[in-house]
Amino acid sequence: MLPIVVALDVAFMRESLPALGEAAWVTVQMSGLAVGFGLVAGCILGSLRAIGPVGVQTPIQWFVNVVRGVPPLVHIAIIYFALPRVGLFLNEFWTGVAALTAIAAGYEVEIVRSALQSIDRGQMEAALSVGMSEGMALRWILLPQAIKRMLPPLTNELANVIKASSLLSVISVNELTKVGNDLIFENFVVAEVLIPVAALYLIIVSVLSLLSRYLEERVFAVP
Amino acid sequence: MQPLLKVSNLCKNYGSTTAVEDANFELGKGEQLVILGASGSGKSSLLRCINYLEKPSRGTIWLDGQTIGGHHNSEGTWIPDTEAELVRKRRDIGMVFQNFNLFAHLSALDNIAIGPRKVLKCPKSECRSLARALLQKVHLDRHADKYPSQLSGGEQQRVAIARALAMNPKLLLCDEPTSALDPRLTHDVLQVMQELAAEGIAMIVVTHEIGFARKIARTVMYLEKGRIVETGPVSDFFARPAREQTRQFLSYVM
Amino acid sequence: MDFPFLLRTLPKLWSPLQVTIAVSLVSLGLGFALGIFLGLLRVAIADWLPMRLAIDAYVWLVRGTPIIVQIYAAFFLLPRIGIQLPLFWVGVVALTFNSVGYQIEIVRAAVESISIGQREAARAMGMSEGMTLRSILLPQAVQRMIPPLTNELSNLVKASSVLSAIALFELHKASNAIAASTYKYVEVLVLQALLYFVVIQSLSWVARYLETRVFAFDGELAIEREQVAMVRA
Numbered sequence: 001m002l003p004i005v006v007a008l009d010v011a012f013m014r015e016s017l018p019a020l021g022e023a024a025w026v027t028v029q030m031s032g033l034a035v036g037f038g039l040v041a042g043c044i045l046g047s048l049r050a051i052g053p054v055g056v057q058t059p060i061q062w063f064v065n066v067v068r069g070v071p072p073l074v075h076i077a078i079i080y081f082a083l084p085r086v087g088l089f090l091n092e093f094w095t096g097v098a099a100l101t102a103i104a105a106g107y108e109v110e111i112v113r114s115a116l117q118s119i120d121r122g123q124m125e126a127a128l129s130v131g132m133s134e135g136m137a138l139r140w141i142l143l144p145q146a147i148k149r150m151l152p153p154l155t156n157e158l159a160n161v162i163k164a165s166s167l168l169s170v171i172s173v174n175e176l177t178k179v180g181n182d183l184i185f186e187n188f189v190v191a192e193v194l195i196p197v198a199a200l201y202l203i204i205v206s207v208l209s210l211l212s213r214y215l216e217e218r219v220f221a222v223p
Numbered sequence: 224m225q226p227l228l229k230v231s232n233l234c235k236n237y238g239s240t241t242a243v244e245d246a247n248f249e250l251g252k253g254e255q256l257v258i259l260g261a262s263g264s265g266k267s268s269l270l271r272c273i274n275y276l277e278k279p280s281r282g283t284i285w286l287d288g289q290t291i292g293g294h295h296n297s298e299g300t301w302i303p304d305t306e307a308e309l310v311r312k313r314r315d316i317g318m319v320f321q322n323f324n325l326f327a328h329l330s331a332l333d334n335i336a337i338g339p340r341k342v343l344k345c346p347k348s349e350c351r352s353l354a355r356a357l358l359q360k361v362h363l364d365r366h367a368d369k370y371p372s373q374l375s376g377g378e379q380q381r382v383a384i385a386r387a388l389a390m391n392p393k394l395l396l397c398d399e400p401t402s403a404l405d406p407r408l409t410h411d412v413l414q415v416m417q418e419l420a421a422e423g424i425a426m427i428v429v430t431h432e433i434g435f436a437r438k439i440a441r442t443v444m445y446l447e448k449g450r451i452v453e454t455g456p457v458s459d460f461f462a463r464p465a466r467e468q469t470r471q472f473l474s475y476v477m
Numbered sequence: 478m479d480f481p482f483l484l485r486t487l488p489k490l491w492s493p494l495q496v497t498i499a500v501s502l503v504s505l506g507l508g509f510a511l512g513i514f515l516g517l518l519r520v521a522i523a524d525w526l527p528m529r530l531a532i533d534a535y536v537w538l539v540r541g542t543p544i545i546v547q548i549y550a551a552f553f554l555l556p557r558i559g560i561q562l563p564l565f566w567v568g569v570v571a572l573t574f575n576s577v578g579y580q581i582e583i584v585r586a587a588v589e590s591i592s593i594g595q596r597e598a599a600r601a602m603g604m605s606e607g608m609t610l611r612s613i614l615l616p617q618a619v620q621r622m623i624p625p626l627t628n629e630l631s632n633l634v635k636a637s638s639v640l641s642a643i644a645l646f647e648l649h650k651a652s653n654a655i656a657a658s659t660y661k662y663v664e665v666l667v668l669q670a671l672l673y674f675v676v677i678q679s680l681s682w683v684a685r686y687l688e689t690r691v692f693a694f695d696g697e698l699a700i701e702r703e704q705v706a707m708v709r710a
Binding site for chain 2 (some may be wrong): 120122123125126127128129130131132133134136140141144145148
Binding site (some may be wrong): 065066068069070071072073074077078081082085162163164165166167169170177180181184190191194197198201202205206209 | 537538540541542543544545546549550553554557631634635636637638639641642649653662663666669670673674677678681
């Protein structure tokens, strides 16, 4: 390990850092958008999965199983090849967001469902007893309480999506890993690129997981 | 005169176990009924069937002449209520839970206001002043902005009573309202309920508080293994219980 | 959808699928050897700060970086330090490096989930820390590790698809190659998704089964029964 560290081309690293930083920002943007879009799907499907009719619950569970049972790289390939087939031509950035959304949605359905199911049954009963429909109870009573409980796992999911976004490099989305790869092949340097790339991921992911832990402690500390 | 509530042939099964068997009773307007019985005797199930939180397996419930959970058409076939119809009928029946079930994310005031606000679509200011008046009624006007977690159990239960009253229900169901409270806090809740009874709000109360039952109820009903085994005016019931088991129960809890 | 094509292609994916499964299984095994060693070390020497920090830093590094970066690191850096390996073993190194980071946590969580009472009882009988770990905690912990390890295997199967980025001819790479040469992208994608799904979903059913059936009655329940038995005696 030592020879690599000693022989690092520090000047090159300093020079390439702005480009990597910019790419890291693309990574964060795409992941953030994907988790946001995924949350919309997650809230709709997760709610149906938690309190909907059984006939709806089973297909949703299968959707979740399929999303989780296929490698993210295959999702990316499917989105990459399938969207143009159905006449949807997106640029690389939005193709990436679409692929990450597909990856995130399956997990977010589970996050929403388990947050909703963790809320005491009595809350739903009390809402019904003051004359609310199940839909109103969901909107005004269950979801507002569940959102607090979703925040820590969602932050965690964002960290996972950021890691998964690195796979978009295979479809030439200019995110952090792709930009790093290009630098490796253009300049025939390895460690000088991999170290800052890894460090940038580490920083982003660590900040998010610290945030997640903070939210968890804060949210659940106050009863 | 037509009774406020009429329950006939009500049964509730969970799989092969019977929780309520063939319950028949009536409740007049402004009357209070207390349901007694050992735990597991089906009191709560009976109560929860009345507002269809549990769907009865058989039987019919009339509230103010209207059947709950469905109706018979002209040919006598039972047409179940749609979700929307059931929701509308449930407005007329308030419920107070053993574990309060206050909405954890709302202040005491908003817990009371949210029903009128979202269900009845009343203007915000109107809902809030109604909620304030009800908080005053349960002697909690100072705690309007506190969250459930900041209130004692007794205070929470009084907020829950106010929340139920906010929908101006025709009937109030109380499912062991004081059994999750320690005796010190029980008193305030019982006092509020006594005041409501005195105002003529129709109530069905499942309770273990015999003393309280004596004070508020005109009628007492005793359940055993899902059957109503004894019903009577309060004075007779306590003075001359007809059955040996009832005597045993009373001597055990009194 | 060209079904005859699907049927013709399926056998061609058989050996890449074996590569996928082999690389995942070998990495799981090697990862377990290292994971149980480091995980137990992490539990046993929790007081020795430098070692604890080193293990925690490793876990942090693995969990904080994407698998593809770890794979590139193995691919590019191993030759730099004079280690020339066939692609399969480069893949094994990368996946093992990754898996150990997760398995340390699996081991740690399993050991720490065993009640303090067990530990105290063993200590009260005069067992040493090491003996307690080996003969009391570990046998119970291993049972609890099996469901999460099954999950870890399915994570490795998913992660192994990324080895296509360094041209290891596993399921994803092979599918891409077939798709590129036949232009039947949709068919090939559906086929490989199906194969992955069958493997991963089966593993998750196995994990669930193990969790609910085989190991359901240990732990708290067993302790409860013990207490009931004591009261009766």
